[in-house]
Amino acid sequence: DVKVTQSSRYLVKRTGEKVFLECVQDMDHENMFWYRQDPGLGLRLIYFSYDVKMKEKGDIPEGYSVSREKKERFSLILESASTNQTSMYLCASSSLLKGTDTQYFGPGTRLTVL
Amino acid sequence: EDQVTQSPEALRLQEGESSSLNCSYTVSGLRGLFWYRQDPGKGPEFLFTLYSAGEEKEKERLKATLTKKESFLHITAPKPEDSATYLCAVQAVRYKLSFGAGTTVTVRA
Structure with missing residues (x-):
């Protein structure tokens, strides 16, 4: 089974802070993605x-x-967090080399910026 | 620009009452159509990939079909555990998925 993990399920940060969201996949996928999901706007x-x-x-x-320094790890960085970046962040991975281009998602990180 | 429209927005079913969700799309060259299930507060869980018109795939009580303009997700004899938001996405360009807004299904016992 494809496994995509994200470093935190919930995160609360202050405006102006630098925020790191980490994603790791264990299926040797070459492609990795970061999405945000907001009500009414979708992914x-x-x-x-x-x-x-x-x-x-x-x-x-x-x-x-x-940042992607290793194949299995993909980091999303918010250089200076703002309140409009409060959202659910989803990481995904895929591999066309393994036959399909299906994206598999992690559990998500709910980020709140105060 | 790729367009994906899902209907209805919400569906309330009685346990055992079969129904269908619709995903209509406009793309220039479909590489694949994907169905996901998403529970509240969690990431989307992959269900099916369909590549060409006429293709069908099944998993337990779910069956996905594809035509040149739309896809249907049929839920047969649903159970309360089938309650979730079902997302449809299309891929016309490599790496890029365009998602619909989803259909939220609630199954009452």
Whole structure:
């Protein structure tokens, strides 16, 4: 079974803090993704990575950066957290090399910025 | 731009009352259509991938079908544990999924 884990289920931060969200997958997938999910707006892609040290902007990259130093780990960084970044953050991974491009999601991190 | 519309927004069913969820889409070249189940406060759980019109997939009480313009998720004789939000997503460009808003299903015992 594909396993995607995220470092925290719930996180509370102050405005202006630097925030790190970590994601780890154990299926040797080459692709990893960060989404945020908000009521009424659905899932929106922030960044994705198709290989180590490679990254691409998604639909809403402003205010975020990412890091992928190892194949199994993908980090989302909020350089200076703001209240409008309060959201559910979801990590996913996929591999076309393994036959399908299906994205498998982690449990999510509920981030609250005060 | 890819468009995915799910209907209805919410569905309340009695246990055992079969029904269908709709996902209509507009994409330029479908690479795949995906169904996920999401429980409150959790990440989406993968259910099915469909690649071409006419394809069908089944898992327990769920069956997904695909035409050139829409997909249906049929729930047969649902149980309360089938209560969840069901998300549909399409992929036209590699790496990029476009999600619908979801259908929230509530099954009463």
